Amino acid sequence: MSHSCFDVQIDKKIAHIILNRPEKRNSMIPAFWRELPEIVRDIDENAKARVIVLSSTGPHFSSGLDVSSFQQAEITDPAAKRAARITAGADFYGIIKNMQQSFTALEECRLPVLAAIQGGCIGGGVDLITACDMRYATEDAFITIFETNIAMTADVGTFPRLSKLIPDGIARELAYTGRRMAAAEAREVGLVNRVYKSHAEMLAGVMEIAAEIASKAPLAVMGCKRMMNYARDHSVADGLDYIGIWNASMLQREEIFEAMQANAEKRPGNFVELPPIRKHI
Structure with missing residues (x-):
């Protein structure tokens, strides 16, 4: 294009x-x-x-x-x-x-x-x-x-x-x-x-x-951006609550284990990409 x-x-x-x-x-x-x-x-x-x-x-x-x-x-x-x-x-x-x-x-x-x-x-x-x-x-x-x-x-x-x-x-x-x-x-x-x-x-x-x-896990980076933008515009209490809710629903243990294993083996992490955004069901 x-x-x-x-x-x-x-x-x-x-x-x-x-x-x-x-x-x-x-x-x-x-x-x-x-x-x-x-x-x-x-x-x-x-x-x-x-x-x-x-x-x-x-x-x-x-x-x-x-x-x-x-x-x-x-x-x-x-x-x-x-x-x-x-x-x-x-x-x-x-x-x-x-x-x-x-x-x-x-x-x-x-x-x-x-x-x-x-x-x-x-x-x-x-x-x-x-x-x-x-x-x-x-x-x-x-x-x-x-x-x-x-x-x-x-x-x-x-x-x-x-x-x-x-x-x-x-x-x-x-x-x-x-x-x-x-x-x-x-x-x-x-x-x-x-x-x-x-x-x-x-x-x-x-x-x-x-x-x-x-090179980092895309979902984790997306979460960082989302949390920092939210924290900028809200109180500390609201920010703490939101990150708790976010990780309760979005934290992926498989990605954490992959990051730890990749670090130990001194290789790039094999992380899952962000999904395309669906506009229609």
Whole structure:
């Protein structure tokens, strides 16, 4: 399947989703918002991989939303113009909800998603990476909540997620000022896990981490992601209760014994894959 905004490669149980419009700084055109959740859900629902790596091409990870591609033709009919004016808020709200869901698909995916960031990660790019499980960057990388600089408020996912990833005061400073946060600072505050000298070194390092994740029991990794997302949004008591219920129903002793045996024999574990997601009975 071909896409206009992405290349997709799957090898050794790792799905690599690559933003492929470097000449446009990987700006997010309408096709981007349709294709990303379709790709992620296809990989997840059909159990095509155990982990996803999201990377980009060219000097910048993403310049964010391509505002020009969302411009509409001028309406000349008075009745149609009145209707458009009255429903503008509701129409815009629907657009935003759909865009938000494109990134929420990364969070809801059963698989860990690792973001590899080079150059600028601007505006919507920040919304994108905060929906991933882990973030890695090159030394020249930077993030900026650019919407503030053009009199907008970021609305596709940055604020609900960023303050859960870094100290609230730092998140507010980035939001209120629209300043750039360099990779070194992002590493210091915990937004990115590691910083690499070059794009090639970063991809090699991230793929190594992805391979380590892919070597683990898929059901256990899925459980980790599910529990950590739940714990982030609930109390400690609720989180403890949920993990108890989860393991009571999902813990597989056969996989535990296989992991122990594989470790003892110094071989890869022979684990059962996640089942495809059934949409219909």
